[in-house]
Amino acid sequence: MTDPAWPGRTVSRALLAGLCALILWGVWTAASGGTAGPGVKAFGDVDLYREIAQRVAAGSDYYAAAIASQLAHGYPTTPFLAVRLPTLTSLHLALGETGATVLLVALGVAGVLAMAVRLDRDGRGRAERIAAVVLLGLGVALLAVGPVAWFHEAWAGVLVLLAIAVHSPRRWWPSVLLALVAVCFRELALPYLVVMAVLAWPQRRREAWAWLAAIGVFAAVLAAHALAVQAAQPPTPVASNGWVEFGGWSFVLACVRTGSLLSALPLAVAAVVVPLALFGWCFAGPLARPVVATCVLLAGALMVVGRPDNTYWGLLFSTVLLAGLAFAPRGLVVSARAAFSRSAG
Template structure:
C-alpha cells in the first residue's frame, strides 16, 4: 500500500489508506455520485426564485417575512401579525410549524433598519474567519489557502445580501456553520449555545444538533452529549410554547398545509445548493457536478470535522430529498455557507484514490537459500 506526498494538504486524505479493491469501489461510487447530481436537471425552477436572485418580486416567503417584521415594528403582536400576513398571502396556518418562531422577527423589528444588514455581514465574516483558521493546519501552503478563501466567498454569495436579511435560513445557516467551525474536543459550550440560537430561528437546525449529539456520544464525550441534549430540550420547550401561542390565533377554518412529503429526491438538494451559492452563475449541469465534487472532498478530509460535515450534508440531503417541496428549495441554505470549501480536498482525494486503485502488491525478498 503506497503513501504518497500530499499535493495541497498537510496530510494524506482518508482514501490514501484504502486497499486497491476498495479504492476502485471508491472510484465507482464517485462516478455514481456525479451522475446522481445530474438529476438536478430534471427539477423545475422553484417558484418565487426571482425574489432571491434579484429579479422582479411577487408574493414570496421573503416578502411574507418582511411584512411580518414591518407589522411587529409598527407595534403589533407577533402572532396576530403573522396570522394576518399568512391569511393575506393565502398561506396555510396549520399546523403550527407554518408559523416561524418569533425570535428573528422580534429582533429585526426592534433594531434600526441599518443594523440588521451590518450584523448579517459581521456574522458572515466571523464564519469565514473561523473556518479559515480551522482549515489552516490542513492547508499549510499559500495557494490552497487562497483557493479556500475564494471558494468560501462563493459559498457565501447569498449570505451577504442585505435583501435577504429577513430570511430565517440565512441567519440559521450561518449560525450552524459557526457552531460547527468552532467545535473542537473539549470546546463545546459555545458551539452548543450558538446551535440553540440557530434552532430558535429555524427549526430545521435541530437536525444539526441531533447529529452533533450522536457524534459526541459515540466518541465518548458524555458531557458534550448532555450539553447538546439540554439545548434540544430547551428548543423543544420553546417549540411547545410556540405551538400554544399559534393555537390562540388560528382556528379550524384556517387553511391546512399540503404537507412536506415533496419526494423530489437528491436532485432538489443539489439544485438548492447551486441556487444558494455562486454556482448559480454557471450552467446547472456544471454546478451540479461541482456540488458532487464538494461532497466528495468533504468525505475525503481525514479529520473528525470532515466526517461531521459529510454526515450533516448527507442528513440534510435526505431531509430535503424526502420532505422539501419546490417552493421550499431554500432549505439548502442551512448547509450552504461552507459547502464549496470541500473542493480544496478534491485534488489530493482524486490522486489518492487513483493511486491506491492502481497499487500493486509488492513482493519483498527477505531470505535467499543457496
C-alpha cells in the same frame, strides 16, 4: 475520515463509485430539464416577513400578526411549522434591515476567519486552506444581498458555519450555544446538533450531554411556539398541502444552487460541483465526520421533503458544503491511488 491517506482499496472504490453515480444522476437530471426553480411571486416570502414585522412594530402580538398576514396572502397557518419562530422578526425590529444585514455578514466573515484558523489547527495544507477560505468567502458574499437577511435559513446556516469552525473537543460550549441559536432561527439546522451529540457520545460524554441538553431546550422552545400558533389560529385554519414531495437528488441540487452563487450557472455545473464538494469533505481531516454527516442527513431529508418553491432552504448548508471543493483534488488523487494500487488494503 481523519487522515488524507485513510482509504483502503474497497473504501476508495466505493467513494469513487458513489461520486460518479451522483454526478451521472445530476447530469441526467440537468439534461432532462431538472427541478424548476421557484417562480416569481407578486407577494413573496420576504414581503410576508416584512409585513409581519410591520404589524408587530405597530403593536400587534407576533403570532396574531403572523397568522393575519399569512391568511391575507394565501399562506397556510397550520401545522404550526408553517409559522416561523419569532426570532428573526425580533432581530429585525431591534436592528432594522440594514443593521440585520450588517450583523449577518459580520457573522459570516467571523465564520470564514474562524474556519481558516480551524483548518490551520487541523493541519490542512496552505493551498487547501486558501481555497476553502475563498470558497467560503464567495458564499458569505451572498449574504450581503439585502433580502437574504430576511431568510431564516441564512441565519441558521451562518451560525452553523461558525459553530463548526469554533468547535474543539476541549472547548465545545461556544459551538453548542451557536448551534442552539441556529435552530431557534430555523429548525432545519437540528441535524447538526444530532450529529454532534452522536459523534461526542463514545468518548466525550459530557459534551454529548450538552448537545442533548441543547436539543431538549429547543424542543421546549418549539413546543411553546406550537402552543402559541395554535392559540392564534382562526376558527377555520388554512392547512398546508404538506412538504413531502420526493424531489430526489435534483431537488438537492436545486437547493444548493439557490443558496449559492451557482444560481448564475447551469444546473449541469451544480451536477458536477456538488458531488465533488461532498466528496472533498471526506478528506478534510477532523472536520470530515461532522460536515459530511450533517450534509448527508440534510441531503437525504431534502430528497424526500421540500416543494419546488422551497429551494431557498439551500441557504442553510450551501456555503459549508461547497467549501469541500478545496479538498476534492487531493481526495481524487488519494482515492485513485488506493483504488487501483495492488498493495492497497
